[in-house]
């Protein structure tokens with residue numbers, strides 16, 4: 001099934017759920033859980049250090065350095081499984097990607113706070129393609145102040161789904177994965193295109 005959601009302000013969400021066949025999604029979940037160089041990073045938020053409440057990894061083409069929350073991530077070299085998935089995601093979304101951020105939510109206490117993927121190196125209106133594996137989780141979008149009064153948008157991202165965020169989504173909406181009691185382990189991959197930016 002494909003669900004298309006036009007967001008106020010010109011954002012566009014396209015959810016393919018399911019996207020991967022169940023057996024393929026399950027095999028990929030296990031392969032990534034056991035085969036990725038997961039780390040728990042320490043970040044600085046408002047001058048204070050925190051351990052991120054999830055595990056992460058950054059893979060990409062040479063030169064795709066990613067900076068956020070005071071972290072500088074140098075890309076690891078694409079594994080065969082990640083490279084094959086990149087091609088499938090490019091085909092489905094019609095957009096090119098040179099990097100992927102992986103997040104491993106070990107259970108319902110792991111989460112991602114509300115944010116926009118609006119770093120300069122992603123460009124003006126980035127297309128971001130998000131593949132989910134493992135347990136389903138709530139994915140919530142909230143309007144920024146300019147659109148105050150718009151209702152939040154909530155999706156359930158199931159294992160094997162593909163969500164493409166495009167248009168002006170990152171300007172007018174922040175998204176997050178709230179803590180969710182009882183949620184099982186989940187891996188999410190957000191494919192991105194990092195552009196060269198002046199230092």
Ligand SMILES: O=C(O)CCC(=O)C(=O)O
Pocket residue numbers: 101103112117130139157175176177188190
């Ligand atoms: O886990 C998710 O579905 C969201 C991940 C995300 O927003 C990000 O990596 O920037």
Ligand SMILES: [Fe+2]
Pocket residue numbers: 115116117175
């Ligand atoms: Fe994000």
